[in-house]
Amino acid sequence: MFRREYIETEWRGCPSITGKLEELVKESGIQEGLCVVSAPDLTTALGITSFWDKRGLEDLMDELDRDFPARVDYKSQRTPFDSVGNVKGAVVGRSLSLIIHEGKLVLGSSQGVVLLEFDGPRRRPYEVQLVERSLTLYKTGIKTQYMGMCGITDWVRSCVKESGVKEGLCHVSQLHSTAGILLCGRSEPAKADLMADIERMVPTRADFKHRETASDAGGHVKTALTGSQISLAVHHGELVIGEDQDLVFAEFDGPRPRTVYAAVMGEKM
Known part of the structure; x- marks a missing residue:
């Protein structure tokens, strides 16, 4: 089931599309599979972040403005906001996938899906592909x-x-808003450099602006920028991953007990 939906945006901001996605999943009748969402416009992005405090969404937009300010020396020069919006969209990402299990999106209690607007106000499209596939869902603490x-590579391989x-796909996700x-x-030095x-x-x-704790507020932004999920190919019964690569859970506001999910789907030949 494919749908193109639209949302009216303001000049900048993070309007939620979670409710619409949940509505589409229910309408489709799909019990097991994936919900793949994409934003086709260059000056938008998609993110999974906390929806409890709107000030946290303001922090996210402010941090992107600080790291990627609008300026006049971009080589792509339509307008400064258009040019920097393209950069922000590429950094945050314009597509994501969500597990559908027992007829519902697998999201954390504080997670929501937002469309980030960098050059509004506009009527923005987003595209939703609902894929029905039998899957096996695993979780670990x-x-x-x-x-x-x-x-977590060894666990995902298991x-x-x-x-x-x-032959198929393994989709890994975490349901927390600060990881x-x-x-x-x-290598451990490579991971230390990344952190x-x-x-x-x-x-x-x-x-x-979000006032719980400094690490919690910063963690929301880091999560939106680094992502909460990833899909990897399965070939000949093995996870397809580079020899020097490691799949990791990144903690931005611990210590805490955390949960990771893996949905494996495909052909059992």
């Missing part, structure tokens, strides 16, 4: 430290092996 990365799928799922270098640069890009500090 992780105890994290304050900030850091925990490798899920693929247990599923019996030979991420990343594919990075296997350090994420912290440099979004420093933990006291001037966020």
